[in-house]
Amino acid sequence: MGVSLKDVAQRAGVSVKTVSNVVNSYPHVKPETRERVQRAIDDLGYRPNLTARHLRKGRTGIIALAVPELGNPYFADLATAVIDAASQHDHIVLLDHTAGLREKEVLVSQGFRSHIIDGLILSPIRLETEDLLARAGGPPLVLLGEREYDAPYDHIAIDNVAAARTAVRHLIELGKRRIAFLGARHESLRQPAHLRLRGWREEIRASGGVPDESLVLATDGYDRRDGAAAMTRLLDRTDPPDAVFAYNDLVALGAMRVLTERGLRIPEDIAVVGFDDIEEGQYAAVSLTTMSPDKTAIARLAVDCLVERIASGASTAAFPRRILPGCTLTVRESTIGRGRPGTGA
Template identity: 60%
Template sequence: MGVSLKAIAARAGVSLATVSNVINGYRPVGEATRVRVQQAIDELGYTPNLSARHLRRGRTGIIALAIPELNNPYFAELAGAAIREAARHGYTLLLDYTDGDREKELLVSDGFREQIIDGLILSPVQLDRAAVLARTSSTPLVLVGESVYDVPYDHIAIDNVAASSAAMQHLIGLGRRRIAFVGAHADARRQPAHLRLRGYEDALAAAGLRFDAALVATTPTFGRGDGAAAVHRLLDSGQEPDAVFAYNDLVAIGAMRALHERGLRVPEDVAVIGFDDIEEGRFSSPTLTTISPDKESIGRLAVAALVARVEQRAEAEPCEVQPTWELMPRESTLGTAARG
């Protein structure tokens, strides 16, 4: 048998309403009373029936996170942060997978699972502004990811242009001048790739360096194999970069493998920097210099924004939130000096 609120009230010597207010945080309760009620909760081993609580409020207690990739550690780390934050709010997080496919993104965005979820966090790849604006589902939505939409939904994303410029400034500050960008994409809907390329170009211009289109390598996707193949193509075409700025860490790790296969040393011959700060880069050889988005903060902010919408505690106007990021210098640009 579960512990009842009546038993807690009797143990603490307060009313049922006071116990409910303490548990649900509805109204301010005096500190001494709150401590007494919490002590009774702890002594009796009370655990709230979250399912019953959600059902009383007309909700399922389930929210969803739809991501485009399962094999990218960045999204695994982001999902972990979101799951922890959802649990803290008393929600279960359902993980959905779109494979970056437009039709699947439209399906989840337009309420494919709206009967079983209270809200959706979506990381879209193929949806443009018009598609997001055309959404018909009333399920609360929060967007994550670096695409810029200007739509009436909360959006959590770092400043890709500023972060990419910082990555380039790091390389330029080390004396690198022929810097390749690996991970450009022709599809205009792949906005993060375009934003990171813009940061690359801005930093070159600020340093008085000429933009050379021959040093920009496109990739069909953003995995290790894509990075390796792109670097092989660059070298086969006669280009001799002294640094590589990769779209993400997976592309960077593939690039380092290709450089090794061609007899080039990292960072002595070619410095390499990535983006995302996945765990693999901290254990690669050499360790990978990267831009580190605050993934824990992104997951936490996205869930908190969604729960506020679900529970109708958010302001009417949607918000655009830019979590912090940090440059993490390691051996792939600093060599053995990074160990000091």
């Protein structure tokens, strides 16, 4: 069998777990430790043998992860977390990019490349329930994301309505009354349910207000440019909002750029809340308050479910699970300003 993880660990003077962390690209290893382990790996000529164990069971040890956008840091974070979680099960991950197109999502879900993958984690945008029901055989499948299906597959998704309500409640508690929603979907695109928009409506009603639909702005996509364009349209009206809840952080960051250009103060004039907790929001000149989905839990649960389904040998789940990982409010300067961390006032 050649050189083992244990041999490397002994030579480097670290635990087997540490060697495994280095080999599997786990991020939180000190550079000095990583270097020491890498030197031992190089000296001994260690080669990780990822697939031998799987091949004995007629499997490849490869799972696919299909996401709509690589350019969205949320999906890059999620992909990194899935790669980490999969490595704990000795699986490697192939990434697919669907661009959120139904055609590509169908292609992926119907087992494209099924001869080389043991299972699939899919975050769909436009896939329909009928597409899933039409799926014949193919590898085990776990679904991620906001879209809801009545189909025999495990589904991991945060509670988008509850999370949106938390975000809006935070703004209401800060005294904001004209809260815009940036990033509604164009009706023409036949897109998923507007769960976050529904949460916006429900929370405004729960506070005794009436949702002002003129404050709901549709966008072509969910990028910075979409947020900037929507914010510009909103500010060009006579009666601007005093707060913005954006579909995601990219939309929020695009909106904040426009606020800064116009000389408006964040949060005094207009407070902003995003969604996703991408790192960019932490480092913005005014750091971004956001809803933080537990990406590590999402990734771990998705991989755990998938590995279990792979082990069961069945392509569909007789009792599909619907699992809701946590999503918490992370308060930063874009709602409470500087120098008052941790308070909501």
